[in-house]
Amino acid sequence: MKKFLYKSSLLALSAGLLLTSCDPEIDAPSANSGEADFSSYIAVGNSLSAGYADGGLYREGQLSSVPALLAQQFQEVGGGEFTQPLFTEAQRNGSGYLRLTGFTAQGSPVTANVTSELAIRSQNPTLYTKYTENINNLAIPGIKTADVQTAGYGSTQGNPFFERLTDNPGQTYLQYVQAQAQAADHTFFSIWMAENDVLGYATSGGAFLDRVITPVDKFDQNFSALVSALDGEGKEGVLVTVPDVTAIPFFTTVGPSVKQALTAAGAPGFVALTGAGNTRVQLGTAQINAAQGGVYFPLTAAAYAPLLGQPTGKYWRDLARQASASQDPIVVRLTLAGLLANYGIDTTSAFGVSVGNPIPSALLLDVTEVNNVKSATTAFNNIIKAQAQARGLALWDANAYFNSILGGFSQAGVSYSPAFITGNLFSLDGVHLTPRGYAIATNEIIKAINAKYNSNVPLVDETQYRAVLLP
Amino acid sequence: MKSRILALLGGTLLSASAMAGGYQVNLASQRQIGMGHTGTGIQTGTSSIFFNPGAMSFLRENGVTIGASAISSHIAYRAPEPTNTTAEADNDFGTPFQVYGVYGINEKLKVGLGVYTPFGSGVRWGDNWRGKYGLSEIDLQAIYFQPTVSYQITDKIGVGVGFVVATGGVNLQRVLPVQKQGSPEGRIELDGGANTAFGFNAGVFFQPTEQLSIGVNYRSKVDLKVEDGDVTFENIPDAARGNFPEGTTFTAELPMPSTLSLGIGFKPSEQLTLAVDVSRVQWSAYESLRFDFSQPVGGSTVSESGRNYDDAMIYRIGGEYMVNDALALRAGAYYDQSPVSDGYLTPETPDADSRGLSVGLGYSFSDMISVDASFLYINKKERTDTADKSNGVPGTFKATAYIPGLGVNFKF
Numbered sequence: 001m002k003k004f005l006y007k008s009s010l011l012a013l014s015a016g017l018l019l020t021s022c023d024p025e026i027d028a029p030s031a032n033s034g035e036a037d038f039s040s041y042i043a044v045g046n047s048l049s050a051g052y053a054d055g056g057l058y059r060e061g062q063l064s065s066v067p068a069l070l071a072q073q074f075q076e077v078g079g080g081e082f083t084q085p086l087f088t089e090a091q092r093n094g095s096g097y098l099r100l101t102g103f104t105a106q107g108s109p110v111t112a113n114v115t116s117e118l119a120i121r122s123q124n125p126t127l128y129t130k131y132t133e134n135i136n137n138l139a140i141p142g143i144k145t146a147d148v149q150t151a152g153y154g155s156t157q158g159n160p161f162f163e164r165l166t167d168n169p170g171q172t173y174l175q176y177v178q179a180q181a182q183a184a185d186h187t188f189f190s191i192w193m194a195e196n197d198v199l200g201y202a203t204s205g206g207a208f209l210d211r212v213i214t215p216v217d218k219f220d221q222n223f224s225a226l227v228s229a230l231d232g233e234g235k236e237g238v239l240v241t242v243p244d245v246t247a248i249p250f251f252t253t254v255g256p257s258v259k260q261a262l263t264a265a266g267a268p269g270f271v272a273l274t275g276a277g278n279t280r281v282q283l284g285t286a287q288i289n290a291a292q293g294g295v296y297f298p299l300t301a302a303a304y305a306p307l308l309g310q311p312t313g314k315y316w317r318d319l320a321r322q323a324s325a326s327q328d329p330i331v332v333r334l335t336l337a338g339l340l341a342n343y344g345i346d347t348t349s350a351f352g353v354s355v356g357n358p359i360p361s362a363l364l365l366d367v368t369e370v371n372n373v374k375s376a377t378t379a380f381n382n383i384i385k386a387q388a389q390a391r392g393l394a395l396w397d398a399n400a401y402f403n404s405i406l407g408g409f410s411q412a413g414v415s416y417s418p419a420f421i422t423g424n425l426f427s428l429d430g431v432h433l434t435p436r437g438y439a440i441a442t443n444e445i446i447k448a449i450n451a452k453y454n455s456n457v458p459l460v461d462e463t464q465y466r467a468v469l470l471p
Numbered sequence: 472m473k474s475r476i477l478a479l480l481g482g483t484l485l486s487a488s489a490m491a492g493g494y495q496v497n498l499a500s501q502r503q504i505g506m507g508h509t510g511t512g513i514q515t516g517t518s519s520i521f522f523n524p525g526a527m528s529f530l531r532e533n534g535v536t537i538g539a540s541a542i543s544s545h546i547a548y549r550a551p552e553p554t555n556t557t558a559e560a561d562n563d564f565g566t567p568f569q570v571y572g573v574y575g576i577n578e579k580l581k582v583g584l585g586v587y588t589p590f591g592s593g594v595r596w597g598d599n600w601r602g603k604y605g606l607s608e609i610d611l612q613a614i615y616f617q618p619t620v621s622y623q624i625t626d627k628i629g630v631g632v633g634f635v636v637a638t639g640g641v642n643l644q645r646v647l648p649v650q651k652q653g654s655p656e657g658r659i660e661l662d663g664g665a666n667t668a669f670g671f672n673a674g675v676f677f678q679p680t681e682q683l684s685i686g687v688n689y690r691s692k693v694d695l696k697v698e699d700g701d702v703t704f705e706n707i708p709d710a711a712r713g714n715f716p717e718g719t720t721f722t723a724e725l726p727m728p729s730t731l732s733l734g735i736g737f738k739p740s741e742q743l744t745l746a747v748d749v750s751r752v753q754w755s756a757y758e759s760l761r762f763d764f765s766q767p768v769g770g771s772t773v774s775e776s777g778r779n780y781d782d783a784m785i786y787r788i789g790g791e792y793m794v795n796d797a798l799a800l801r802a803g804a805y806y807d808q809s810p811v812s813d814g815y816l817t818p819e820t821p822d823a824d825s826r827g828l829s830v831g832l833g834y835s836f837s838d839m840i841s842v843d844a845s846f847l848y849i850n851k852k853e854r855t856d857t858a859d860k861s862n863g864v865p866g867t868f869k870a871t872a873y874i875p876g877l878g879v880n881f882k883f
Contacts, residue, residue: 023545023547023559023871024545024546024547024559024869024870024871025547025869026547026548026549026557026853026867026868026869027853028549028552028554029552029553031553031555073555076555099652100652100710102709102710103710410862412601412602412604412605412864412865413602413603413604413605413648413862413864414604414648424648446553450553456552456553457553458553458554458555458556459550459553459554459556461550461554461556461601463601463603463604464599466650467648467650468650469650469651469652469653469708470649470650470651470652470708470709470710470711471651471652471708471709471710
């Protein structure tokens, strides 16, 4: 009996082995690094590389930053450890960020700032908990190519995200990159840098003299310096072009409702301030979000768009409060009077449709401004492409990619488009991507790298990363 | 703007696929599974109720057969290259079973009742795989009740017909691409029982000589329709609730296709029986899968996705060798064409041409009681598909199955 039991259990065991070992398997080509060496990767860039999303830098976004996802995939083909300046779990909300709390009766999204578990060590100026160890993700939210050789950019008066990383306030970003590159002895790099050289101008509707488009020669000089700092013998890398910023939800979301309101009111056109001065321009309602000669209302106009056609000074009162050194009502009133006089505003006129009360420049990207942004974007991208070409680097043409998905696409059962909130790609600030969007961008970069270096880096499963969270 | 944003939240949900692919289950008799599931052109005992009611009239004893199979099946998935994304599904569904009883009114006229499960599917991928927005899991089962009458016209020809009363049910679950703060992603579950539907199963059996027999069998199409099935949602954000209204019900219809089979039996000796079957399954009846909802779900009261199945052939061969009066050894093989065209692969049944190998044995304890044991191994071809026409999940799928079964026969 014992012998029988032994025999039958052996039989059962071997049957079990047979069954499990015969589970279906799919033969797959092995991942390989091709002609590239991913063992030490460093990333240079702005907010898009830092993992910035929902109007802030926070731990969850950092964990799904494009460089972090790239490094994760590189590990399948010999990539090494990749260190990011992560906010701690206790300070996971970093700079704070926007959270969707609901929708207004009109259906506009309502957001609120996340204000707990922040990594803010000083309020005025805003400074973040320091992180000065050596890292691989050197991206700085807000940085422009124009800034990389500016002394003092890492000081308490500079960019707080750079100030956070450097222990030497006199160091320029370029010097910081050189030092970190040396420490990492990198073999592969990415540079995704040029957005802010047009974006600050665009998002403020070209209204402020301190938010200008970077001059092309300065861009060329700084971008070359940056690539030179990272490229060299035995080093490979990938460069990224600037997308057409007028196609992002920050500029495409508000326009349609304005157009609808103007059309309903029978208004064939509207009046707006252009540039930083008090010059008015007459614009046609049909130009809003138009493919040719288009003008765009930024997300910041959402609060004022419902006031179109009414006598209102709301925008100027809000601006006066912001611009005043003190919130003393007398001081604010003085600032307001100055603003109204300066721009020739009559708040008793109909907002947006009268010469006396035009749409403020900051609330509209008009034709001239769009042209400025587009020609600068083209010039910057030509420089980036030329660098990639001359140095034999991989190039992800983000501009071409985002143009190709304007009509949306579907992948793994989910629809994607550049639409605000529902498009799944862009986060609540309308400029930066969701973790899902960053994963999709990562895959496009991997495709560019694989094509250039004959490598076989596996793509990220974007379905494992979230899109916009709803209340 | 409200309608624009809110109406689009998670709005893609039912554009993707649903329900099973080649969901026929060929496990109708433990003896015949051992013989590659042949049986149209030979006498198979009480299971002729299923294989060929015409052969039932040749039975010389009354009998009852009860049997069931256990399925251990897995499907492997790999995303389109280059990738390191994989997944694996358990693939089973309840317990395919069969009960047959035959009673002889006289020498020539027999009546019988069969209860069996000719269609079904059960696939469990879970909520985390890459195709989660297409399918988390599905259970589909059809049960046929078939009262049957068979008449032996001459000692060489028998005809039979069974009246099929079919019922069944479906449960389908998937993840929704909509997520509430601090919560897992949304889910939808469709659950419903099918209305009773009717069909028939008819056959002619011809035995010209002791050595040779031929059979033709036709099992008609049965459309299973679920009405007022329940739609349940989980983890839906308040902001998206309007798109996923509570209390929604659904209606859907799925064809159980007709099957025409021709079988030939050959008995070179007293001990050895050989059989071949060729079947044509009219899968082309399955053109699309459509759900109608009582309230708009994801912005629409209708969700329809193309299937456009092709008719498919099944080729079978099997044999039985009587070692002695009590012990029978069996073996068989078959080749089952997939009805799913390129571009239409779905994760419900990531179907591919499949190869089946079977062995079996029968043992008679007495004139009254015998048992049949079978073991079937199914190996579906690895298949890579873009799934762009079915809105399915692109990638490579590969499935294998091990199906042991046991049956008992009583004769009196």
